[in-house]
Amino acid sequence: MLRDPHIPFSRNYQLQSMLALYIVFWIVTAISPTDRLQWLMESLLPVGTMILLVATFQKFPFTNLSYLFMLIFLLLHTYAAHYTYQHTPFDVWLKNSFHTQRSYFDRVVHFAFGLLWSYPTRELLTRSTQLRGFPSFAIPVSIVFSFSAFFEIVEMLVAIVAGQAGKDYMGLQGDIFDSQKDMSLGLIGAVISMGILAGIRRKKDSARK
Secondary structure (H helix, E strand, O other): OOOOOOOOHHHOHHHHHHHHHHHHHHHHHHOOOOOHHHHHHHHHHHHHHHHHHHHOOOOOOOOHHHHHHHHHHHHHHHHHHHHOOOOOHHHHHHHHHHOOOOOOHHHHHHHHHHHHHHHHHHHHHHHHOOOOOOHHHHHHHHHHHHHHHHHHHHHHHHHHHHOHHHHHHHOOOOOOOHHHHHHHHHHHHHHHHHHHHHHHHHHHHHHHO
8 A cells, every 4th residue: 555654664565675676776786886986975865865764764654655756766866876977878878869968867867856755745744734735735846946956055065075076976067057957857846746646636526526
């Protein structure tokens, strides 16, 4: 049951499978990454996220659907961390097939961040507060957008401190509006996610009447 947050971990086989999948995937991608220093910097996000989710599981277990969305995002990010965002096989194929000048997988992941993290954010808000109605869809969008901006600020600080490795980590690729575009994609992803969910909820409410 993807929506039941009350199943103990010992009997939650779906969650166990998701955790095992990510651990195996992380270990495999940790072997001989393209750039070890950049991999270490990129790995801070998924490792920190996993530690936070494990530490808070007893007090606030998410539904398996939320964990699935988070897993998909972490798999995308971990995949990119192995190759670096600028040299993923996806981008190699894109450049060879369509003669693009820059790597676009980072854009995909920023969009996925908004698309996939807005649902768990809404779940956290609606289950821990009395938030309902339109604000329960609008506020998660605002929070996800704020985190998108926060990550861009962190990338800037890393680029300042870490020199060339930090600049590679930031991945501007010659685009002075890279940060703004990344944030915009996160916003668009969140709006689409909450728009779809609002439409589903409205349809279900209408069916009950």
